[in-house]
Amino acid sequence: MPVARAETSDARVIAHVDMDCFYVQVEQRKQPELRGLPTAVVQYNEWQGGGLIAVSYEARKCGVKRSMRGDEAKAVCPQIQLVQVPVARGKADLNLYRGAGSEVVSILAKSGKCERASIDEVYLDLTDAAESMLADAPPESLELIDEEVLKSHILGMSREDGDDFKENVRDWICRKDADRREKLLSCGIIIVAELRKQVLKETEFTCSAGIAHNKMLAKLASGMNKPAQQTVVPYSAVQELLSSLPIKKMKQLGGKLGTSLQTDLGIDTVGDLLQYSETKLQEHYGINTGTWLWNIARGISGEEVQGRLLPKSHGSGKTFPGPRALKSLSTVQHWLNQLSEELSERLSSDLEQNKRIASTLTLHASAFKSRDSNSHKKFPSKSCPLRYGVTKIQEDAFNLFQAAFREYMGPFGSKPRGNKQETWRITGLSISASKIVDIPSGTSSIMRYFQSESTVPSRSVDGCVQDHVTITPSASEGCSEQRSTETQAAMPEEETGVTYTLHNFENPDKGIDPVSEKDVVSCPSNEATDVSTQSESNKGTQTKRIGRKMNNSKEKNWGMPSIVDIFKNYNATPPSKQETQEDSTVSSTSKKAKFSNSSHNSQVNQEVEERREKDWGYKTDEIDQSVFDELPVEIQRELRSFLRPNKQFNAGKSKGDGSTSSIAHYFPPLNR
DNA sequence: ACGGCTCAAACC
DNA sequence: TGGTTTGAG
Numbered sequence: 238m239p240v241a242r243a244e245t246s247d248a249r250v251i252a253h254v255d256m257d258c259f260y261v262q263v264e265q266r267k268q269p270e271l272r273g274l275p276t277a278v279v280q281y282n283e284w285q286g287g288g289l290i291a292v293s294y295e296a297r298k299c300g301v302k303r304s305m306r307g308d309e310a311k312a313v314c315p316q317i318q319l320v321q322v323p324v325a326r327g328k329a330d331l332n333l334y335r336g337a338g339s340e341v342v343s344i345l346a347k348s349g350k351c352e353r354a355s356i357d358e359v360y361l362d363l364t365d366a367a368e369s370m371l372a373d374a375p376p377e378s379l380e381l382i383d384e385e386v387l388k389s390h391i392l393g394m395s396r397e398d399g400d401d402f403k404e405n406v407r408d409w410i411c412r413k414d415a416d417r418r419e420k421l422l423s424c425g426i427i428i429v430a431e432l433r434k435q436v437l438k439e440t441e442f443t444c445s446a447g448i449a450h451n452k453m454l455a456k457l458a459s460g461m462n463k464p465a466q467q468t469v470v471p472y473s474a475v476q477e478l479l480s481s482l483p484i485k486k487m488k489q490l491g492g493k494l495g496t497s498l499q500t501d502l503g504i505d506t507v508g509d510l511l512q513y514s515e516t517k518l519q520e521h522y523g524i525n526t527g528t529w530l531w532n533i534a535r536g537i538s539g540e541e542v543q544g545r546l547l548p549k550s551h552g553s554g555k556t557f558p559g560p561r562a563l564k565s566l567s568t569v570q571h572w573l574n575q576l577s578e579e580l581s582e583r584l585s586s587d588l589e590q591n592k593r594i595a596s597t598l599t600l601h602a603s604a605f606k607s608r609d610s611n612s613h614k615k616f617p618s619k620s621c622p623l624r625y626g627v628t629k630i631q632e633d634a635f636n637l638f639q640a641a642f643r644e645y646m647g648p649f650g651s652k653p654r655g656n657k658q659e660t661w662r663i664t665g666l667s668i669s670a671s672k673i674v675d676i677p678s679g680t681s682s683i684m685r686y687f688q689s690e691s692t693v694p695s696r697s698v699d700g701c702v703q704d705h706v707t708i709t710p711s712a713s714e715g716c717s718e719q720r721s722t723e724t725q726a727a728m729p730e731e732e733t734g735v736t737y738t739l740h741n742f743e744n745p746d747k748g749i750d751p752v753s754e755k756d757v758v759s760c761p762s763n764e765a766t767d768v769s770t771q772s773e774s775n776k777g778t779q780t781k782r783i784g785r786k787m788n789n790s791k792e793k794n795w796g797m798p799s800i801v802d803i804f805k806n807y808n809a810t811p812p813s814k815q816e817t818q819e820d821s822t823v824s825s826t827s828k829k830a831k832f833s834n835s836s837h838n839s840q841v842n843q844e845v846e847e848r849r850e851k852d853w854g855y856k857t858d859e860i861d862q863s864v865f866d867e868l869p870v871e872i873q874r875e876l877r878s879f880l881r882p883n884k885q886f887n888a889g890k891s892k893g894d895g896s897t898s899s900i901a902h903y904f905p906p907l908n909r
Numbered sequence: 910a911c912g913g914c915t916c917a918a919a920c921c
Numbered sequence: 922t923g924g925t926t927t928g929a930g
Contacts, residue, residue, distance in 0.1 A: 259930095280913060288912045290930095304912060322913090329914065355916070355930050492928050525919090548916070558911045599924090605910075618924055664910070920926080 245472065248418050250367040250425035251360065251542060253447045253455035254345060254433070256338075257464035259357035260291035262442045263337045264320045275299055276318040279307045280329055286311065290322065294464050326575040328555045331356070332583075340440050342546050348432055352543040360452055361432075362542035367424035376423045377411045385430040386410065390462045393474030419471055422448060426469050433467065453488055453538040454478075475536035480508035487533060494522070498530075510534035547591055547673075553579040554601070554667025562605075562662035569663055570635050573600075576668050577631040584625065584670055588687055592678075595670035598623040598630065600637040603665035604645060617641045623670055625687050634668050 256262065260278040265271045275296035279287040286307020299314035310317050323330045338356045345351055350362035376382075387403040394405055409415075410423040425448040433444055447458025449470035457478070458468040470478060484504055485495040498504040502513070502521065511534050519527030532538060553576040563569050587593050599620040606614075619637040624630070646659070676683060 255930095284911070290913075306912090331914075358930075489928070494927085550916070552915060554914060556911085556913060558913090562910085597923095603910095615925080620923065662910090667914085669916090914930100916929080918927085918929105921922105921924095 247450045247537070247539070248364070248421060249450055250363040250421050251449055251452050251455045252363055252425060252429050252432075253354075253452065253459040254341075254359045254361065254429070254436075254444050255446065255459045255463075256341065256357035256442055256444045258291045258293050259337070259442070260322070260334055261293045261320075263334055265293075266337075266441050267333075268320070271318050271320070274318050275301065275314055275316055276320060277301060277307075277310055278322060279310075279319045280322045281324075282307070282321060285309070286319070287321070326578055327572075328553075328575065328579070330579070337440070337442070341436055341442060341444070344436050344439055345432060346546055348428065350542050350544045352545050353547065360455070360542045361429075363425050363428055363448075364421070366428055367421045370424040370428065371417075371420055375420065376427060377413050377420075379411065382407050382410065383427070383430055383434075385434055386427050388466060389426050389430065390466060390468040391474075392458070392461075392468065392470050392478055418450065419473075422450070422469055422471060426467070429467055433465075451536075451538040452540045452542065453533060454536060456488055457482075457486075472536075479534065479536055480506065480511075482507045484510065494526070497522075507534050547587075547593070549673060550669050550671035551580060551583045551587065551595065551673075552667055552669035553577075553583070554665065554669075556603075556665045557663060562664045563666075564660075564662055569638060569666065572666050573634045573638060573668065574631045576666060577634050578627055580668055580670055581625075581627040581630050584623075585688065587673070592676045593673045594625075594676060594687060595623050595673045597621070597670065597672040598633055598637070599669050599671060600634055600641065601665075601667045601669070602638060602641065602663055604642075604661060604663050606646075606659060606661045614645060616645050630668075637668075638666075 261276050264278055265276060273295065274293075275298075276293040277289045277296050278291040280290050281287045284306075286309075289301070289303055289305050289307065289310060292301050292303055292310075296310070296314055296317050299317065301310045301314050301317060305313075307319050310319065323333055334356055338353070341357075342351065342353050342359060345359050345361060348361065348363065349366050352360040354360055370376075387406050389406055391406060391409055394409060396402075397405060410426060412419070412423075415423070429446045429448055433446060437443055443465040445459050445463045445465060446467040447455040447461070447470065448467065449455040449458055450472065454470045454475065458470045461468045483506055484490050484498055487495070487507065490498065498510070504510050504513075510530060513531070513534075515528060515531040517527075518530045521527065522530065555572060555576065557563050557572075563572065584595055587595070597620050599618060601618045602616045604616040619641045621633055621637055624633060646661070
């Protein structure tokens with residue numbers, strides 16, 4: 238049976254490293270007097286002492302559990318120390334923990350292929366390191382085995398206490414008659430123990446780890462003995478480990494699929510799953526999932542450790558549960574501004590520290606309408622090219638929101654029927670930046686360019702939006718500045734003056750037809766943001782733009798991301814579509830608008846239109862001269878230097894690097 | 910529609 | 922594709 242052979246032939250050494258109650262450890266490092274005490278990290282405080290997101294092992298002994306409220310924890314464990322998650326801009330700020338996670342990753346990454354699985358989890362492929370050790374200094378040749386190694390748990394090994402236990406571990410690790418795979422695992426045990434000691438020494442954090450032949454088993458093992466311990470899964474122990482394991486404990490089966498296996502097929506343990514043939518599972522769950530299920534039941538998982546140390550996206554979001562749900566546009570805009578500030582800050586860090594640029598901005602929101610019948614419709618997500626700069630992100634985010642909002646409300650949303658205003662609520666907002674690409678090396682001035690884009694506040698239309706909104710009655714009143722960490726109350730949700738009804742979203746000029754409606758949806762900056770918070774100059778050009786019909790439904794692009802598009806083409810496939818050229822061309826004019834800080838909106842917009850049509854159908858081999866002309870000279874030089882040599886060899890799809898999918902952005906035309 | 914906030918990936 | 926869904930910590 239070919240697949241079974243795949244399993245026994247999987248001689249990789251994979252480790253899963255899991256930080257112990259990570260947030261608590263981070264806080265305890267910052268506040269050493271908390272060490273050893275029952276401690277929990279709590280998020281927000283307004284309601285019943287906030288929610289616990291990390292609990293120390295001392296506190297767990299007292300019966301404190303995750304997903305308890307702070308008050309509850311105090312009740313069962315009065316001595317518990319509650320530490321609040323840092324708050325910035327009225328929302329949880331996880332940067333402290335992200336930074337701490339990066340510390341750990343940078344240590345672990347030195348020993349082999351490393352994948353940052355979450356803020357506090359890492360997978361390592363230690364196969365090479367283990368093979369080297371086996372060749373150079375096999376365990377059996379070692380006279381001294383580190384204490385940390387001897388504390389390892391080896392599944393399937395007899396459980397004896399005290400020093401006997403450690404002797405057994407030593408014997409197992411140094412066994413001469415072990416097969417090659419077990420010897421490799423032994424090397425893995427030694428390496429991981431060393432790594433964990435190093436992490437402790439350099440970060441003061443303890444962690445637990447699992448060592449096995451694949452990710453699935455390693456992950457399973459890392460959770461079996463916590464905290465500060467490691468567990469190894471020899472092949473010989475796989476069957477026994479899995480046979481009695483509840484199906485829902487498996488990595489991808491904690492949700493609906495796992496439930497379906499239980500209720501539809503009566504499968505409760507992984508052992509039960511063994512009874513089903515591959516084809517039977519495929520009949521129920523499709524070809525891919527079926528095969529996958531059949532495999533994992535046997536401990537087979539070919540999933541590779543991705544060599545990725547950095548996140549593929551950055552997000553910032555906040556929920557507004559129950560009575561806190563947002564009910565006015567101005568509060569929505571206020572929170573989007575906060576989220577945008579945070580996101581922009583993190584993008585700047587990413588740029589500075591990792592030399593990466595994100596190119597897509599996405600908005601998600603959740604909402605409900607109570608009065609209407611179809612109140613269950615989902616609030617759609619929207620995305621657009623990401624332009625660097627806080628105010629740009631704020632503006633784009635709000636425009637995305639409005640585009641989605643209008644879609645959510647439907648075409649009748651604008652005119653409240655029967656004089657009854659529709660009651661909608663926003664219960665969650667989040668924005669994220671994705672499609673992050675590396676800046677090619679040797680382009681430091683390009684980086685500076687983006688940095689300045691994000692730090693220099695653009696003083697044209699952008700500022701107006703924000704200024705105006707903070708003046709809005711509801712936003713300015715009661716906004717008692719950072720009175721405490723209780724920023725939850727910082728933003729009043731009650732409408733004081735203006736109440737926005739749906740007609741705020743309707744463009745007076747525009748007869749809503751399906752075509753232009755669609756254009757609008759994909760073209761947030763051109764959206765008729767005819768709200769009271771919108772600047773006059775914007776309003777004029779935007780309404781004008783709206784009326785314009787595109788001769789091509791795959792229209793795209795505004796503004797800034799042209800450089801990013803070049804990078805993407807550089808990193809990925811050659812630009813065979815004219816869209817790429819289109820992007821570059823259009824954005825060049827937008828840059829001109831930026832450089833001349835007296836950019837008049839409608840004028841620029843018109844110019845863009847002309848240029849766009851003129852350049853329609855450019856061949857993409859050449860970058861439009863105007864792109865360069867608009868850029869600072871040193872950037873022009875660097876652009877040329879890294880574009881030229883690349884031209885010939887970017888056809889091959891480098892599949893190994895997940896970030897190299899060919900990306901053709903289809904963006905709306907720009908608005909300024 | 911009280912667990913809040915992030916992330917990745919499969920899917921269509 | 923982008924947008925949705927799922928699942929994870």
